[in-house]
Amino acid sequence: MSTSIWKFANPHHFSQMVESITPVLWVLSGCFITIGLGWGFFFTPDDYLQGSTVKIIFVHVPSALMAINCWLMMLVSSLIWIIRKHHISILAAKAAAPIGLSFTFLALITGGLWGQPMWGSFWAWDPRLTSFLILFLHYITYQLIWLYLINRQSAANISSLVCLVGSVFALLSRYAVNFWNQGLHQGATLSLDQETNIHDAFYYPLIFCIIGFVLLFITLVLVRTKTEVTHNQISLYEKLRSK
């Protein structure tokens, strides 16, 4: 069992692991994002139609990717909480929610900034945009649970429930708005099964950016989870002392 992931369900082991690997992760994510964004912003050609606005893609695509994957991560942690009641997993979900919310917001804002000169409006009720807005709403409701429920045990139970139900309904909404048939947003930028990806000049810096964003997300979640663990310990000590 010593190599199993469940070892880190122990708060002590978890904190030690976080302390040892976060410096490396900070440096790595910083390097990847600096290289990706620097390369993307200054050393790629302007698009012949879009001009330099095309470079928003280096922030937009990674943050949109992370917004969805963050929710997936929260879903998995919530499931682990419901099934095995490991505190670290639900604290990780709690810690990830504001990060995911920020990524969703960033994707929406950068999309709007790109859409204003390209489509002529900041916002369109296009399936992709709408489903992202719905995801944004679900993130906010998840946050509200932690904000308003005082008992932490109940908040953990209810928030994981809301995460589960929210995933189903977010997915359902995503396919429901597809029926509007108003695709303004282009198809997937990166895909494994298609020949036509974006041009190589944009492709490689984009990969750097995505790796950087993933590493940044992991780092932030680990650090924030450790803060939550410490927070829990402090409140436990205070409870014991007041007794």
Place this chain on the structure above:
Amino acid sequence: MFVLIARDLKANFRLGSGIWLPLTMFLTIVVLIPIGIGPDIDVHMGIAPAILWIGVVFSLFLNLDRIFGPDLEDGTLERIATSELPLEKYVWAKVIVLWLSSGVLLAILTPFLGLLLNLPTRLGLVCSISILIGSPALATMGCLGGGIGVFNRHGNLLQAVIVLPMSIPVLIFGTKSVIAYSNGDAYLPWVLQLSGISLATIAIFPFLISYCLRTVLAE
């Protein structure tokens, strides 16, 4: 279980607040939106199904804290949790009561309010039927909101805000079915998807709501 349904229905109809508040809210929404838009009849007709559906959603999610709140306060919930009756059945009874005392009444009121929006009678009836099909899903979501709301003693807006994003698919399929009917398109797929959501939520949500109630009893 039928005793529970009868008890809650009786309480709702005697007190009146359980049935009159959603109906009044519905009427107010349907009156306020056209006033905000202005007296342009053509605009009203185009968005009438949307107004009616949104009105139903908001009126159903109005006083969710009264679903489980009284039972929790006077200890009924604990008695039921320790009795032989499964908590899921109790929750199911609550869903049925909410649907009968708000959803059905709102659906009955729909064609009449449709007249205010210049909606043809036939279309108003179709809208009413689609609300009748979709409101069980809304009622179960409302009960989930009620189950979440019992933790929150600050105010009763939280539970509504939490369940409102879940009602988006119901809203999409509900309005889409009415619009497809009025355009003469195939409306059956939308109706089927709407009823699918209703049936699935009725089957699954009572377990989730009982999970909420068990958590609050363990507090």
